[in-house]
Amino acid sequence: MKKATDQPQQPAPGEFLVPSGAVARGEGRRRARPRLWHHDYLHLRPLAADLRHVLGDARGDPRDVAEPWLILDLGCGASPYREFFPAVLDAYVRVDLDGGASPGVVARGESLPFAAATFDGILATQVLLLAEEPAAMVAEIRRVIRPGGRVWVTCHGAWPRSGVAPENRFGEPDLERLFAAFDRVSVTPEGGYLGLPFALFNLALREGVRAAQRRFGRAALLLRLVAVPCFVAANLTGRVLERLAAAGPMRPLLSHLDRSLPMNYLVVAERGV
């Protein structure tokens, strides 16, 4: 693992590049492929579906591509969405503040150890609200993306996170302001309003099971057998309501609510040439 230095550096092939298209494992796989029996299915499903779409299309027509793209995954964690990039086309640099995620480079997103205009694409999922200085992180993203490069950032919406500064709770206008220095910025709310109560119910249930496990040890594992069918029932109900709302006569009202209190946001932005 490489330590961050004060000197801007160019990623060196073979040093901290890994092939894109590699399939995520463990927590990464769970986040990339949310299932109905996962407590956070309603939160992660739209995130994975939208990212699969925009990242799969990241290069346009692959036949037009002569050089591999260099992608930065900032706040990478287990890099769940790496496999969504077209295979063989991209090299991938993983950066995280926490060395436990085994990133290629340990660094703060607010101060990246790379030269300006290094990357062709930058992915930063669910990290912006954790940054001590979100505006500095966005400024660094803009500095290290090359002109013409594309940035994909996802951000928590209505989702509990302990220790997050209130001013880091972004809505659509806040994200538009943060990315104002980019060209062609789109902010997409994700996750239906009617699914939200069921997503929060699952989260509370999961926290309850964890608390019981801490208190009663292995005996509380039995609670998981009860919790999983509850997750499935809540996820199914939330998903059916989301779909009915998206298709039904309530759509004009509910699409407004979806925009006011989404579970996540997806920002796609380009740096002008």
Ligand SMILES: C[S@@+](CC[C@H](N)C(=O)[O-])C[C@H]1O[C@@H](n2cnc3c(N)ncnc32)[C@H](O)[C@@H]1O
């Ligand atoms: C919620 S996890 C998301 C991980 C992954 N991107 C995903 O979508 O599953 C947030 C990650 O961002 C990292 N992180 C938090 N603050 C950071 C910062 N200022 N700079 C770089 N990484 C940061 C954390 O260590 C953690 O791995």
